[in-house]
Amino acid sequence: MLEIEDLCVRFRRHRAPMLTVLEHLDLAAPSGAVTGLCGASGAGKSLIAAAIAGTLPRNAEATGRITVGGKIPAPQTVALAPQGLDALDPLARIGTQLARFARLGGTSVDAPDLLSRLGLAPRVLDAWPHELSGGMARRACLATALATSARWLIADEPTSGLDAASADRIMALMADLAAEGYGIIVISHDLPRLSSVSRTVTVLEAGRPVETAPGKAFSGDGAALAHPFSRRLWQAQEVGASC
Amino acid sequence: MKGWLVPLLYDRAVRLLWLVPLASVGLFTLVSLAPIDPVQAYVGARVALVGPEQREAIAAVWGLDAPAHERFLVWAGNALSGDLGDSITFNAPVTQVIADRFPASLTLVGAAFLFSFAAGTALGLIAAATRGRWPDRIIRGVAVVLAASPGFWIALLLIAIFAVGLGLLPACCAAPPGLTAAEVGLADRLQHLVLPVVAVSVVGISPLILHTRQRLVAFLDSPAGSHLAAHGAGRVWLAFGPGLRHALGPALTVHLAGAGELFGGSVLAETVFAWPGLGQATVQAALGADAPLLMGIALATLLFVFIGNLLADVAARVLDPRLRPEARHD
Secondary structure: OEEEEEEEEEEEEOOEEEEEEEEEEEEEEOOOOEEEEEEOOOOOHHHHHHHHHOOOOOOEEEEEEEEEOOEOOOOOOEEEEOOOHHHOOOOOOHHHHHHHHHHHOOOOOOHHHHHHHOOOOHHHHHOOHHHOOHHHHHHHHHHHHHHOOOOEEEEEOOOOOOOHHHHHHHHHHHHHHHHOOOEEEEEOOOHHHHHHHOOEEEEEEOOEEEEEEEHHHOOOOOOOOOOHHHHHHHHHHHHHHHO | OOOOHHHHHHHHHHHHHHHHHHHHHHHHHHHHHOOOOHHHHHHHHHHHOOOHHHHHHHHHHHOOOOOHHHHHHHHHHHHHOOOOOEEOOOOEEHHHHHHHHHHHHHHHHHHHHHHHHHHHHHHHHHHHHOOOOHHHHHHHHHHHHHHHOOHHHHHHHHHHHHHHHOOOOOOOOOOOOOOOHHHOOHHHHHHHHHHHHHHHHHHHHHHHHHHHHHHHHHHHHOHHHHHHHHOOOOHHHHHHOHHHHHHHHHHHHHHHHOHHHHHHHHHHHHHHOOOOOHHHHHHHHHHOOOHHHHHHHHHHHHHHHHHHHHHHHHHHHHHOHHHOHHHHOO
């Protein structure tokens, strides 16, 4: 179980009070399941990923506790697949990059096997990042995180910028990885796809969690949702998904 | 796999085909407009012994009585058949003078090229890996001071300190004076190489330091760099591992493309250190209004710079796959 207790992120500002961008987030993510985090743009979603991975900007301050199995996680316990595809090194072949992340994780990696689990052909090992399509690059980015052999994975907006079919495949992949025993936290604004694979989805409004609901609650007109903001967000998504 | 190399070489060969005639016309115009009279420069101190008739005779032998465009056509015709004419100052064929002196210059410029690349990139990498701390501050300070210092002044300073003050290294020439080539050992040659190489390198080192540092800092700050850092990569590992290609690619391109500057620096250094290379010959040719030798050296330099730029293009494409045109059409 990966647990987040009372996570707050604040930004120091020049001659101004601290700017709080994330308040009192509690999250419990079991392994073997997908846990969703959703909110509109600017709700502080990516900051949660950065806080867990320890890549917050220098002027940010995080308080609260993040534990894995009740303990402070050792380095390399949680891997992060960042939002931008520029997280892939443009001057290294995919195979080289996977080997780097495996080395950082202190293991070796069966790269062709890893790629095939992600639905990528072995020839991708010899490809440069600029030769990959958006969907392939997204999978390669996930592959770098998985190559560290961490059992916890945070995927930040794994479907952004992808067409519907590719986005469906990536979300299905998240569910597959969870079924393999990984603990997966998916941060996404793509609520219909996120809720279809997540055990629970935590909804954020302007840096404040408003509701944690089961994935199944996001259906129909959202009557199963408790908070009006979650309902509005879900209804807005429904319109967006149908057009 | 190297599908981009042949088109690139073809493209550059075509460029050379129009560049050489254009440069020749430009150079010849400049040389014939120079205010130095070659006969006067040749006669020099013997001015009282040489009468006007003799001067005209010398000018006629050298073909100086013909108008400039006719002289150019004669020169171009001979150049096409491989004859670059005779040097007035050295009284020998231009190709001979260049062939005799090119090895000395190549040793100097080549050694300076390697030394400045090794020193410049190493210091740049260290600076970036220790950004904001004292090694970075010192290296940046040195780079800025070097960038602002004229090469000839550094050369004089080196002579004053290491040759005159400390007496550690020779102040001039490629070998001890008074010995024949057979008597000069390798140790002597290397000893004579040190100060000129350092003096020529100064031109190239500081841009390399600052360039390498900047490129590596950009990589460390990039999403790719922070993705690696988030999974435990340290700064030094990033700098000398994944970051190396990001930093060295542009550095090598800048350095190769700047080969012409090294050559220019060698003109000054060869003069200060009395180094018997092409740079020294250039100065003598210019003072003697030695048009054939100046043309020959200028064309040799043009080829040198052209090859440097070509290698820069090739190196950039080898190191950064995104620059290869075949990849862009994919």
